[in-house]
Amino acid sequence: MRFDLYFRKNPFGGEFTVFAGLEECIKFIANFKFTEDEISFLQSVMPMCEDAFFDYLRGIDCSDVEVYSIPEGSVVFPKVPLMRVEGPVAVVQLLETPFVNLINYASLVTTNAARHRHVAGKSKVLMEFGLRRAQGPDGAISASKYCFMGGFDATSNVLAGHLFGIPLRGTHSHAYVSSYMSLDEIPDRTLRNKDGSKVCMDFVSLVKDWLCKIQAADSLRNVFGDTNQSELAAFASYALAFPSSFLALVDTYDVMRSGIPNFCAVALALHDLGYKASGIRLDSGDLAYLSIETRKVFHAIEKEFNIPGFGKMIITASNDLNEETIDALNKQGHEVDAFGIGTYLVTCYSQAALGCVFKLVEINSRPRIKLSEDVAKVSIPCKKRCFRLYGKEGYPLVDIMIRESEPSPKAGERILCRHPFLESKRAYVVPQHVEELLHCYWPGSSDKPRAELPSLVKIRSRCMQQLEKLRPDHIRRLNPTPYKVSVSAKLYEFIHYLWLNEAPVGELQ
Amino acid sequence: MRFDLYFRKNPFGGEFTVFAGLEECIKFIANFKFTEDEISFLQSVMPMCEDAFFDYLRGIDCSDVEVYSIPEGSVVFPKVPLMRVEGPVAVVQLLETPFVNLINYASLVTTNAARHRHVAGKSKVLMEFGLRRAQGPDGAISASKYCFMGGFDATSNVLAGHLFGIPLRGTHSHAYVSSYMSLDEIPDRTLRNKDGSKVCMDFVSLVKDWLCKIQAADSLRNVFGDTNQSELAAFASYALAFPSSFLALVDTYDVMRSGIPNFCAVALALHDLGYKASGIRLDSGDLAYLSIETRKVFHAIEKEFNIPGFGKMIITASNDLNEETIDALNKQGHEVDAFGIGTYLVTCYSQAALGCVFKLVEINSRPRIKLSEDVAKVSIPCKKRCFRLYGKEGYPLVDIMIRESEPSPKAGERILCRHPFLESKRAYVVPQHVEELLHCYWPGSSDKPRAELPSLVKIRSRCMQQLEKLRPDHIRRLNPTPYKVSVSAKLYEFIHYLWLNEAPVGELQ
Structure with missing residues (x-):
């Protein structure tokens, strides 16, 4: 008995999906x-x-089950089996x-995380802040794990950090x-100097002094009022506790009139004692405008007070962000x-x-085939082997499913790739490189060694690499090009033979 | 230190929300x-x-925390605190x-479950079938629990049945x-007769005989082919194993040409042996048309073969259903x-x-107030008591928040209810009945007894009763009327006094 696990349509209007959840399945069995x-x-x-049924249930385990799967973190496409369970x-x-x-x-x-990473770009830091809105406590834990896998850098979910070793990041609250x-x-x-040399007896006065200097500075004079x-007390207090990681949420009252000057005063006071502030978080308002204005202030302070690097202070943004809002910010x-x-x-709103x-x-x-009036719902029957064919430029060209009995596609050899259902859609491909997709993950034996379950960090790297290898037009947000999924000529004929002739197996509805 | 937990907008374009999750919070603390x-x-x-910080963490628990909450399963509205945590x-x-x-x-x-119940009507059986698509294993468990709370009758999630005592329902698969x-x-x-009197030695032949009779029947002649x-083997086998609860999924091949006659043949054979089949499930196609045609066949068989009750066989429908599709089916x-x-x-797609x-x-x-350019985001400060005022017809009229120091509203006494932010929106109300909303759930003491955490079934009943008590125009799907949430005159003045005068507390952005 063989089952295929697959999906029919890429999510989010895109043309790719990242496969995840394999390790959990193997743990489950x-x-x-x-x-x-x-x-x-x-x-x-x-x-x-009958009692005999429950005795049967008592006795079962998964020692007779075999699981073949695409490695976790792979880019995958509709119709190709992600797993075959026998x-x-x-x-x-x-x-x-x-x-x-x-x-x-x-x-x-x-996949959602990978899409956010794609739109934000490689150079940005992405933090998952979803715990409070996730669908239940475990939904949140899963989200933290898989967002990291999909390319996020960190999570605010401390338990997820504990369980999976994901870097933790967060800021203080408005409260x-x-x-x-x-x-x-x-x-x-x-507050003791960073180098331990001396102790500042009144950090708060130092902060106040800096606030006056900022307010008096010509280059900043028109920016700030009272x-x-x-807020100043909260920032100063936070900096006293965490002088090496001072990151302030600056929008509780008014970003430009209060949050930014208060932050700068505390950051400059920290600088006097050898510490480097981390930056700010904006959680409301026009993030494009506020981030640009804030950056100007940071640069002006760098120049005014000769503090190298102050202009590069980290600006973090939050507040109901998603692919669209990040894309809009970029524009x-x-x-x-x-x-x-x-x-x-x-x-995944x-x-x-x-x-x-x-x-x-x-x-x-x-072989069993599930028919349907909707061609997209017709299943691809029998035990199959699946391959990804790569072209000269190193991009994957097409995935192909073949019958078990067929020879594998080989690099340099021409192979006919057919759309599984549409007769006219077919093309010869000469792959430069061929990758077999399904590997044995359970239970494994001497002739079929069990594939390794890599660490989360390795799966994440695989995901990043796979996405980089993909032709950019498959990944782009607007009108992405569908990646081609095909069957061999033999499998094509077999599907259509079953479809037409094996009435007891399935009937056209 | 007091915090209010509340929400700002009812979900799903509606004008009510059902409050849930309290028991889990109390278990958590x-x-x-x-x-x-x-x-x-x-x-x-x-x-x-410092080590002292971790020693502090080691020592903390929630014995100094007090939780006041609206009872779980209550209908609730924006801005009114669901919980106050001190x-x-x-x-x-x-x-x-x-x-x-x-x-x-x-x-x-x-809330989503309650909305589905509302559109389906009281007489329909609603089963939650979401385990495979839920957001993680625990998302599924929570969904099963809370869908039952919101008015569903059963779940296909066996673990949820085990954990919460929710009735279990399901059917076999296409596979x-x-x-x-x-x-x-x-x-x-x-198969032994239901009353144990005798044994049918070949149930399959009996099924085949019935299939012939159905196909030969004048009233059904034009309906069925081969x-x-x-499918017939699968149905007969299922009926042999579960003769008292035979429910068949009839759309694997063709509902009207195969699934329904096969089901009827097996159901009639069961009937010969004293059993009553349960019914069918439709999982694809035009559910309105197919259910009507199926019902006609059931009635025709009742009449043709004189089987009282056959026409009332249960027809179950599934396949990506939601509020809109059920509403469309109704129409x-x-x-x-x-x-x-x-x-x-x-x-909650x-x-x-x-x-x-x-x-x-x-x-x-x-008191603390969180201000914002967006009036909807301004918080309502200080410790408050909250009441629901009921009118003559028994409907709730308005929720009102008052300052702790004010006297409670009383039945029969006129009270001014004001919109918290809009000066012109206000009205005198003479409640027939007054219900205090927040009760002490943790830790409780001799003068503030701890409110009971009722069973899931009781919470579900509360939810059903609360929704029935609500004026229908607040619940209707199309253009529902917003329910009014107000503050007392004193609280109104206090909010606006803080807003205007307590600059250090909050500033207009």
Whole structure:
């Protein structure tokens, strides 16, 4: 009994998908076993079943199941099996729903992250900030893991950092700022120089001095008015606690009139003591305008007070960001270095589900085809081998599925690639390089060694490399070119033979 | 330190929300404690922090935190606090993200389920079929729980049935049907009569006889041609295993030409032995048309073979259903008794996130207000009491927030209800009944008894009752009327006093 797991359409209006969730599936089958508690529950809800059935359930595990899969983090396309699962029908049917669950959202959110990375560009820092809006606690954990896989740099989800080793990044909250009333609330104002040489006894006074200097500076005179003192207190207090990683959220009151001058005063005071502030976060307003104006101020301060590097202070932006808003920022021009992205990323707001399916393709060595009035829903029958053919420039040209009994495509040899359903769509391809897509991940044996499950960091690298290898027009946001997925001439004929002649196998509806 | 948890806008273009997730929040704080493993991890990622900080973390729990909340399953509206959380700032800040996470998706999906129930009507059976498309395994478990809370009858998620006692419902898969090739594959064809009186030695022959009778029947002659034999084998085999709960998925090949006659033949054979078949599931095609045609066949068979009740066989529909498709089915007319709803329900596809926020409203007995250029984002400061005022017809009229120091509104007494921000929007209301909304859920004491956390079934009943009590125009799908949320005259003045005069507290941006 063989099942293929695949999807029919790339998400988000795009022409690529990143495959994720494999490791979770393999963990699931490695531990698959009914507990006595579960058996008792099933007995209670299925009183019509014989004891022998429950004894059977007690005995099953996945030792007779074989799983072939494309490596996790690969770029994948519709119709090509992501996984082929073989084994006893009853056991494999029990795996259908967990596998589809574990792969659907994982692949969807990894793809979403990869799309955000693509639009933001390689040089930007991308942080996943989705925990509070994700679909449940585990939805959030999965999101953090797979966003990292898809190209994000860090997460604000501390548990995900703990579980998966993902770098952690975050900033303080608005509530932290508004929890302060005034500078009088800071009890300990001492701060030791970074090099340990001496102690500044009143960091707050130093901050106030700098605020006056900024406000008096010719180059900045017209920018700033009075700043909010509770915000200043919050910033100073934060810097006293974390002088080496001072990053301030500057939009609690007014970014340009209060947040930025307050931040600069504290950053300059830190600089006096040998520390380098990290930067700011903007969480509302016109991020293009505010980031550009903020950058101007940073440059003006660098020049005015001769502080090399101050102009390069990190500007982080957040506030309901998504692919479209980042694309719009790029078009307007902006000075944002890092994006914190939450809701739209982790819930895959623009398309909240991927439609992976798990279809029977062969039973007792007989091929099975699922027909449908909708050609896109016709399944590709029987056990197949799948290859990616690469062209001269190193780009993948086409994926091809062949019958198990056929010889593999070879580099330098011409092969006919046919659309699985449309007769007129076909082309000869001479690949420069051929990559077999499906590998044995469970259980493995001496002649079929089990493929390795790499670390998350390695999977992430694979994903980045695969996306780089793809022809850019497949990835672009606007009208991307569909990547071609084909079958061999033999498989084409076989599909259409079954379709026409094997009435008991399937009938045209 | 007091924080309010609330949301700003009802989801799905509607004018109501169902509050859910409270029990999970209370469980979270009851068990809130850092483990040594977690502390070690935090030390590794925060090397700049003193040991005393980690000792502090080791010592904290939620014994000093108080939680006031609207009961779970209540209908709620924007701006009114769903929860008020009081306690030490550092501890309460640690609760912000988990609470928002636990309430956002729970309330969103419960509301989505309630909207599906509303459009389907009370008489229909609603089954949640979302496990494979949900956002991760736990997203699926949460979805099953909260869809039941919002008015669904059952789930196909067996683990959710086990964990929460939700009734389980499901049908076999397409793969089950296509795993059969022919009737020869059924080894044991015996079936004992329901009353145990005798044993039918060849149930398959009985099914075949019935299929012939159906095909020969005048009233049905023009409907059926040859049916698919592998489908017939699958149905007969299923009926032999589960004669008391035979429900067949009839669209693997062709609903009207194969699935329905095959189902009827098996159902009639079961009837001969004293069993009553359950019905069918349609998973593709024109559900309005197919359900109506199927119903006609069922009625014709009832009449032709004098089988009382056959016409009332359950017709279940599935296949990417959502509020809109059910509404469209209602408008066209259909004969569906039960809906199986998955992807759109559990992922909240039409709006994948609710925007709950957690805002500081008071610190050290001083009120805090968060201002914004966007009036909808201005928070309502200070500790408040919240009431729902009911009118003569029993409908809720308006929710009102008052200052802690004010007397409660009383039934029969006139009270001025003001829009929190718009001066001209105000009205006197004489409530017939007044309900206080926030109750103490943690930790509780002799003078503030802890409110009970009811069972899931009770919360579900509360949700159903609350929705029934609501004026229908607030619930309708098209252009629903916004429910009014107000503040007392005193609170109105206080908000605007702070807004204008408390510059250090907040500044207009």
